[in-house]
Every structure is written in C-alpha cells, then in structure tokens.
Amino acid sequence: MLRVCGPQARLALEKLLGRVPAPRRAALARVRDPATGEAIDEALALWFPAPHSETGEDMAELQLHGGHAVIAAVFEALGSIAGFRPAEPGEFTRRAFENGRLDLTEAEGLADLIAAETPAQRRAAFRQLKGQIGDRAEAWRAHIIKALALVEARIDFSDEADVPENLVAPALLTAQQLRAEIAAILADSGHAERLRDGLVVAIAGPPNAGKSTLLNRLAKREAAIVSPLPGTTRDVIEVHLNLGGYPVTLLDTAGLREGGEPVEQEGIRRARERAEAADLVLWVTDGSATGLSAEDKLESPFSSKTWRVANKVDLVVDKPWINGESLSAHSFAISALTGAGLDRLVAALSAHASDFFAVTESSIVTRARHRRALADTVAALDQALALGPSGREELIAEALRAAATILGRLTGRVDVEDILDVIFREFCIGK
Ligand code: GDP
Numbered sequence: 001m002l003r004v005c006g007p008q009a010r011l012a013l014e015k016l017l018g019r020v021p022a023p024r025r026a027a028l029a030r031v032r033d034p035a036t037g038e039a040i041d042e043a044l045a046l047w048f049p050a051p052h053s054e055t056g057e058d059m060a061e062l063q064l065h066g067g068h069a070v071i072a073a074v075f076e077a078l079g080s081i082a083g084f085r086p087a088e089p090g091e092f093t094r095r096a097f098e099n100g101r102l103d104l105t106e107a108e109g110l111a112d113l114i115a116a117e118t119p120a121q122r123r124a125a126f127r128q129l130k131g132q133i134g135d136r137a138e139a140w141r142a143h144i145i146k147a148l149a150l151v152e153a154r155i156d157f158s159d160e161a162d163v164p165e166n167l168v169a170p171a172l173l174t175a176q177q178l179r180a181e182i183a184a185i186l187a188d189s190g191h192a193e194r195l196r197d198g199l200v201v202a203i204a205g206p207p208n209a210g211k212s213t214l215l216n217r218l219a220k221r222e223a224a225i226v227s228p229l230p231g232t233t234r235d236v237i238e239v240h241l242n243l244g245g246y247p248v249t250l251l252d253t254a255g256l257r258e259g260g261e262p263v264e265q266e267g268i269r270r271a272r273e274r275a276e277a278a279d280l281v282l283w284v285t286d287g288s289a290t291g292l293s294a295e296d297k298l299e300s301p302f303s304s305k306t307w308r309v310a311n312k313v314d315l316v317v318d319k320p321w322i323n324g325e326s327l328s329a330h331s332f333a334i335s336a337l338t339g340a341g342l343d344r345l346v347a348a349l350s351a352h353a354s355d356f357f358a359v360t361e362s363s364i365v366t367r368a369r370h371r372r373a374l375a376d377t378v379a380a381l382d383q384a385l386a387l388g389p390s391g392r393e394e395l396i397a398e399a400l401r402a403a404a405t406i407l408g409r410l411t412g413r414v415d416v417e418d419i420l421d422v423i424f425r426e427f428c429i430g431k
Contacts, residue, residue, distance in 0.1 A: 009058040056099030090427025104412030105134035141407040147171035148400040179381040190359035198247030202275035205284035210311040213336035244350035288315035373410040
C-alpha cells in the first residue's frame with residue numbers, strides 16, 4: 001500500500017488516476033504515469049479528506065499489486081510532481097500526533113504494536129494505543145490544574161473579601177487523592193515495562209558445555225554458531241522467543257574460561273556482564289564429563305537467580321533422573337543434542353515468564369519513561385502536601401504546576417520537542 005498525505009494529496013490522485021474517488025470509499029482505478037500516460041498498475045484507491053484521516057490531513061491510499069518495478073514507477077511519477085517527497089520513518093504517526101489525533105503515549109503504543117512479537121506484548125501495546133495510560137494522565141492533569149486554580153485564586157485575590165479562606169485545603173485534598181491513586185498504579189505495575197525486552201535469560205557455563213546447542217534447540221533455528229572447538233562463541237548472541245505467549249530473550253554467552261586470547265577475554269567480560277544483569281541464568285555444565293576439570297565443577301559464579309542444567313545426558317548410560325523426578329525444582333538434566341529433558345526445562349521457563357509478567361495484564365505502565373513520569377508526579381504532589389494547608393501558597397502552586405507539567409510531558413501536551421525524535425525514530429518508513 002502506498003500512502004500520500006498533506007495538502008497536495010488530492011493532486012496525487014488527480015495526476016495518477018485522473019480522478020478523485022468519493023471520500024472513504026474504495027474505487028478501482030488505473031494508475032498512469034502523468035508524463036506519458038502509460039498504465040503502471042490497477043489499484044484500489046481511497047481518499048480521506050481532512051480532518052477524517054489517520055494524520056488529520058488530506059490523505060490518499062493506493063493499494064497496488066506491488067513489486068519493485070510497480071512501486072518504483074509510482075514513486076517516480078509522484079516524484080515528478082512538484083512538492084512531493086518520500087516520508088521519513090514514523091512521519092505519518094508524528095503528523096497524527098502533531099495534529100492531535102494521537103497523544104504521545106498512544107504513538108508509543110502504536111510503535112510497540114508494530115514491534116510486538118508475542119500475544120502479551122500485542123495486548124499491552126493495543127491497550128496503550130487506545131489511550132489506557134494517556135487518558136488517565138490527562139484526567140489527572142485536569143484535576144491538578146483545577147486544584148492549582150484554587151490555590152492561584154487564593155493568591156491573586158487574597159485581599160478580597162468574597163474569596164473564601166479555605167481554598168488551599170480542598171486543593172490539597174485533591175492532590176492527596178491523586179497521589180494515592182498514582183502511587184497504587186506504580187506499586188502494582190510489576191514488570192510491564194519489561195514486556196518490550198522480554199524476560200532476559202542468560203545461558204552461561206564452561207566452554208563446550210553445549211550452550212550454543214541448547215540455544216539453537218530452544219530457538220529452533222540456527223542463531224548461534226555451534227562449534228566443537230572451545231571458545232568460539234565470542235560474543236553475546238541474543239534470540240527472542242515466545243514462551244507460553246510471553247517474550248523471553250535468550251542470551252548465549254561466550255564460554256566462561258580464564259585465560260585465552262584477548263578477543264576471547266573480551267567475550268568473557270561481556271558474557272559476565274550480561275549474565276549478571278539477566279533475570280535468570282541457566283548454568284549449563286557437561287553432565288557426562290567423567291574426569292571433570294576444576295572449573296567444570298565450579299558452582300555458578302553469578303549472583304543472579306540461577307538454574308542448574310546438566311547437559312549431554314545422552315552420553316550417560318545410567319540416567320534415571322532425566323524425567324526430573326529425582327531432581328530438585330530448579331535443576332535440569334537434558335541433552336541439547338537429542339532434546340531429552342527439554343520439555344521440562346521449557347515448561348519451567350514458560351511458567352517463570354508467566355509469573356514474571358503476571359500482573360502486567362492489568363498494568364498501565366509499559367515504559368520506563370512512563371514510570372519515571374508517574375514517580376516524578378508523586379514526588380511533586382508530595383512536595384505540595386508537605387507544605388500543608390497553612391503552607392506558603394506560592395510554593396504549593398509551584399509544586400502543583402510541576403506535577404501538571406510532568407503529566408503534560410507524558411502525553412505530549414507540553415514542552416516535548418526534545419523527546420519527539422527519540423520516540424518517532426522507533427518507527428519504520430510508511431508508519
Ligand atoms: P558451548 O561452547 O557451550 O556453546 O558448546 P557448543 O554448543 O558449541 O557444544 C560443544 C560441543 O558439544 C559440540 O560438538 C556439540 O555438538 C556437543 N554437544 C552439545 N550438546 C550436546 C549433548 O547434549 N550431547 C552430546 N552428545 N553432545 C553435545
């Protein structure tokens with residue numbers, strides 16, 4: 001599909017189709033090169049006059065048959081008309097935001113929806129696109145502005161007899177209620193903002209334990225280089241999985257071995273760093289090794305939550321523990337090569353991911369940016385509340401104004417030029 005938006009969008013239809021379809025009704029039309037009159041393709045054309053379009057501006061859509069030559073010819077035809085240029089990544093959404101069709105949190109929700117890889121991510125993104133946090137933030141801001149107006153009235157008309165004395169107390173009561181509401185949301189938002197990255201699981205262990213083989217097994221595709229030579233996985237490889245509907249990011253870390261050449265040492269350093277920061281470490285060892293070297297016997301060196309995985313059990317003749325009955329809850333015996341014991345490991349990982357994201361289904365905070373904004377709002381309201389009903393009105397007003405500004409930045413109502421580029425950079429061209 002090709003979209004044209006802006007005040008000249010109508011001209012694009014006139015030039016390419018020779019007519020403009022009825023608003024919001026699909027029409028079958030020949031697309032011609034305006035210079036030569038040559039037919040390029042037959043398309044379904046749609047015309048959305050402002051303001052009833054996604055961006056709020058005039059917008060035309062052509063559903064072409066596609067293919068490189070068709071798209072190239074239509075682009076060239078459009079390029080030959082003065083005033084037309086290709087859209088920047090995210091430019092349609094940015095215009096929709098600038099024309100008030102979306103607030104900033106909804107634009108972020110759209111970016112997340114497009115990027116969503118699992119059902120949980122998709123649901124959270126869709127709720128945000130539909131204003132789940134934006135609408136709340138706007139309502140809170142409206143309440144704060146009302147409270148602020150009371151305090152300002154008290155300041156401006158303090159000499160006048162008909163302004164009631166006790167305007168500050170009701171303003172602070174509002175502040176207190178909002179503070180409680182926002183703090184509660186922050187408290188039970190769980191790991192919702194982690195939905196984007198997924199639960200991070202690092203696969204670590206001595207070289208040759210079978211980490212890359214395990215990762216490939218789990219990912220069901222060849223994402224990591226599997227090699228029989230120790231120390232070949234030199235960097236950190238990342239694979240995104242959907243486990244039971246939840247996003248899990250698996251990290252294959254370079255074999256943890258002292259010494260080695262500088263490149264390998266760098267890999268080891270990164271591996272340690274990533275594994276330390278992971279939500280869960282799968283500490284993989286070669287369960288078949290008989291003459292275990294000292295380092296193979298090492299306990300996991302990580303302070304993060306760690307599960308022990310004994311690999312290569314296919315090489316062990318007597319293996320009554322494969323079904324897990326005699327293993328403790330977070331110990332696993334597997335063969336990354338044959339897949340034995342893997343079901344139990346995958347089930348445990350899925351359950352862990354589901355627990356990790358448990359409350360996120362009802363959570364409205366899906367980004368660190370939102371969490372910070374809400375925490376800052378609570379802090380600003382606390383400042384106002386600390387001053388109390390007999391506190392200096394100017395200071396109370398200032399704290400309330402700060403709270404309103406923070407919420408305004410959250411939805412993009414005020415003063416957000418500096419963060420727009422960061423947010424819209426996430427989009428691809430045509431969105
Ligand atoms: P890494 O260094 O820990 O990433 O180990 P690799 O995944 O590269 O595996 C090292 C070697 O062990 C390779 O030759 C694999 O084919 C082999 N290997 C991995 N898992 C198993 C397993 O479960 N059973 C057997 N028999 N060999 C395995």
